[in-house]
Amino acid sequence: MPVLIPENLAELREAACSHDPVLLAGGTDLMVALNHRSQRIESDLTVVSLAQVPELRSWSHDPTSGELTIGSGITWSQLERAPFDALAPALAQAARTVGSPQIRNAGTIGGNIATASPAGDGLPVLLALDATVDSVGSDGERSTPLSELLTGTKRTSLAPGEVIVAVRFKVDDGWQGYAKIGVRNAMVISVAGVALVLDGTARRARIALGSVGPTVLLAGEASAFLTSEFDWDAWTCSEATIATVAEMAAEESRPIDDHRSTAEYRRHGVRVLTSRLLKRGRERR
Ligand SMILES: Cc1cc2nc3c(=O)[nH]c(=O)nc-3n(C[C@H](O)[C@H](O)[C@H](O)COP(=O)(O)OP(=O)(O)OC[C@H]3O[C@@H](n4cnc5c(N)ncnc54)[C@H](O)[C@@H]3O)c2cc1C
Structure with a gap:
């Protein structure tokens, strides 16, 4: 060859x-x-x-x-x-x-x-x-x-x-983060992954999900809700907003059961990772 x-x-x-x-x-x-x-x-x-x-x-x-x-x-x-x-x-x-x-x-x-x-x-x-x-x-x-x-x-x-x-x-003026969960801490294919970008210039939030659908997904409704609820001047959002956004992202995921995880655990993972990232993002700019 x-x-x-x-x-x-x-x-x-x-x-x-x-x-x-x-x-x-x-x-x-x-x-x-x-x-x-x-x-x-x-x-x-x-x-x-x-x-x-x-x-x-x-x-x-x-x-x-x-x-x-x-x-x-x-x-x-x-x-x-x-x-x-x-x-x-x-x-x-x-x-x-x-x-x-x-x-x-x-x-x-x-x-x-x-x-x-x-x-x-x-x-x-x-x-x-x-x-x-x-x-x-x-x-x-x-x-x-x-x-x-x-x-x-x-x-x-x-x-x-x-x-x-x-x-x-x-490269925006704001905050961005990625977090994933897997069956162990290293050398691991993700069971669920979440990326969050808080774009301070465009005043826009985008949340994307990995391992919970046939391809990576943009959580469009969660992103739009966070964009409207985030206080871009004070750079913060409420606990209630975080809980709602995390739930919306979990609802928008389309996970399956396979040898790495159940769909339900993946959905739970999206909820937890989204909430965790948003708590980090609102604190650090
Ligand atoms: C042990 C192990 C652990 C891994 N862990 C992870 C992990 O934790 N997370 C993760 O995301 N991935 C992981 N991977 C997968 C892999 O390492 C990544 O996807 C990596 O980024 C692939 O890049 P590569 O350069 O090696 O691609 P290659 O193997 O060289 O190519 C992959 C495919 O892409 C095509 N391709 C490559 N470059 C181009 C290009 N420039 N334009 C068009 N087509 C192109 C090739 O033709 C091929 O079809 C793991 C793989 C292994 C073996």
């Missing part, structure tokens, strides 16, 4: 467009899928490594627009540290919960998005941040809201060979 290792974005575009490629970033999802035989690489397919493309490993922050652009090849180990821990604290918190140090050294944000698992820890955060995904494929470049890119459980609107180049979102 041929393996191509492009060294810049132009070479990557050429490789991805002119072959029937299997894209390989950190390999932490792809190799598991191959080992479990849920994915096969036929001998006539070409593996295109993304590891040596510097453009995918770059990032930028525009202080004027406030936009943070993160290359798809940025790893979890990078995301958990400076400057991302200050620019996107919820993403850094999510990064710290991913797998083990070895997985975080290899796994990338682009691979997390493309895998589109409802349990992907980066996804609720990026959804709450209203992120946009930049990609390039045989039809050229496009920018797609993450909410539209994720079409179902492990399904995206990416065409075969279409490469995620970067993900970007506004």
